[in-house]
Amino acid sequence: MPSRKIKRAQKSIPRATKLSARERWLAVLAKFTLNMEAPASKRYWAPDFECASHDRIGDIQNEKLAAMIPYLYEHSPFYRAKFKAARLRPKDIASADDLAKFPVTTKDEMARDVTAHRPWGTYTPIDDRRWRGHGWMVFSTSGTTATPRSFRYTSFDRELWARTSARALYAMGVRAGDSALTCTNYNPHVFFWSLHHALNLMNVTVIPGGVPTERRIQMIDLYRPTLLVATPSYSLHLANSMRQAGFDPVASSIAKVICGGEPASGVSSTRARIEQAWNAELHDVYGCTEAIPAGWAFTCREGLARDPVSTHVQEDLQIWELVDPDTFEPVAPGGRGLTVVTNLNSEGSPQLRFLVGDFATFDYGKCVCGRTFARAIGGFNGRADDMLNIRGLKLFPSVVEEIVRGFDHFGNEFQIVLETEGVMDSFTIVVELRDAADESLQARLSAELEAAVIRQCELRPRVSVVAPGTLPPTEFKARRVIDRRRAL
Known part of the structure; x- marks a missing residue:
């Protein structure tokens, strides 16, 4: 059943003209979480979105964008300043086609903002008052060399994370009755937390593996989980440690390895090593703390059988663009460019044209799985920051x-x-x-x-x-x- 927060937001839709910018944004978000509490069919969690026509996806994006822009403008001084510097008003961004008018948002801009406005910056629309009444969890980027960029996600975000991430897991073949060993210390890593809540919603048992490697080996032997959740590097380390301890990962209960945090399926030799080490399907997700914290880009079961592997981007949740790395101008269809994402799926961090910065090439044709979401061919394997x-x-x-x-x-x-x-x-x-x-x-x-x-x-x-x-x-x-x- 829908949560109380989502039910209240859904009831607000008929009187949307009387709502504040925040209330209207939450009402629109809630509208598009309908029929997402459980899978709608044996193949798709939410076929109305996953298999929608490109025109329908465009309509959803534009409706969300029309509600998000006023919300950001009113509640984020950072974005309000960017609008003014670009000599734009909220009404100038009426649809996804208008996004190119707005300058790309970079990590450096956010870093300067948070340095000037510690500790939160002004790039997210959650102020102290909203946080005290509706706060859920703080996620942040690394702060080893500078002030970390922090993001305050709300309890409403938590509800969205569970439902939209469940769609991705369902496409991987995860089902009720599976059990997952999550190899994380439950630090503020958006992939693991969104996955945790999605598994809860799907009635998949979670075995928190926030323990040393030796204990995780014992957990696999004792509890026989069907899913292993880890970074690609750690999944290989764990398999090697099992062999050294006298266990055989190939003969274990693990049927799927779900990876995040590093490229996996798109690096064919790494994918082969992981699948051979565990005799299991490898799936991975792509996202970031700032603009894709849940409802990640994901691999589907059918797409894994293709060469190269492709990664679905959930276009009803984010608007995805590819831009030239030097000019930030849009690349031609079929061209290779850097990922830019406008997040249409958050109260706490609905970023506008955020430069994620991985190289990708998109295919907009229907996947063999039936989903119409665009796909990154070969995945996302080259972050400009890492070059x-x-x-x-x-x-x-x-x-x-x-x-x-x-x-x-x-x-x-x-x-x-x-x-x-x-x-x-x-x-x-x-x-x-x-x-x-x-x-x-x-x-x-x-x-x-x-x-x-x-x-x-x-x-x-x-x-x-x-x-x-x-x-x-x-x-x-x-x-x-x-x-x-x-x-x-």
Whole structure:
């Protein structure tokens, strides 16, 4: 049944002209959560949205946008200032076609805003009064080198997260009666929390795995979960740890591995390793704290059988754009560009044209699964923030990952080490053997890896092949790049 919050918001729709900007926005959000408390069919959680025509999706986006813009303008000083700087008024953004008039919103802008207005900034429309009465949870970006960008999500957001994330899990084949081991310490990571509440809604048992790896191995053996939820790197680490402890992950109860936080299915060699390690389907999701905290982009079961893998973007929940990385102008249909997202699915963080910043190519044709949502072909594997400039050439760490994990002799851990020698960058790939090997085999593997990187990246690396267990194991998200270069 719908929650009390959603029921109250739904009742507000007939008298929408009398509502405040916030009440009207919540009423529109509630309107589009109808029929989302349970799956509508054996194949689709919400076929009215998932299989809607492009015209219908456009109508939903425009109706949501018409309610969201006044809400942001009234309650977010950050966005109000951006409107004024662009010499725009809310009525100038009447539909998705008008979005290109509004400048892209960047992480740097948000960082400057939160530095000037600690601790929350003014980019989200939740003030202290609203937070005291309706607050749910704070999620934030990393604050290791600067003030973290924090986001106050409300109890209304929690209801949305459960329902829209359930749609994605259902497309993966998750059903009532499954059970999930979630390998997280339940830190403020939006993927794990939205998944947790979605599993609750779906009557899927959750086994909180916020414990050491040894205990998680025991949980798999004792409780026999059918789903493993983890980062891609940790799923490989856990499988390796099971083998070392005398258990066989291939023979375990795990039927699906659901990953977030790092590229997974789109990196074919990583996908193959995970699926072989667990003898299980690999699914993954794509999102971000700022603008896609729930209702993520996701892989469907049918799409996994295609090469390359494709990732659905939930277009009724966000407006997705691809822009040129230099000009931020829209790319031509079928072109490759950086992801920009307008979030139409939040009270706490309905961001307008937020630059997520991953490279992608979209296909707008219907998927074999029947869903009409656009798909990122090959997934999202190259975040502009992660791109390395080495000797004037651009390199994505995911490309090195694809190459390294294509070698059966190499283990799951590797590092990219960048240093300055004289006036040049040095580029070293440190790879760990899966099993001990003699010097001749190490030399051959080193030469083969060097040749593969030169062939695919046009960069000559140094290669250091190290013994098993030399590199630190990944306990959550991998840190692959060690950049020790000095400014010249």
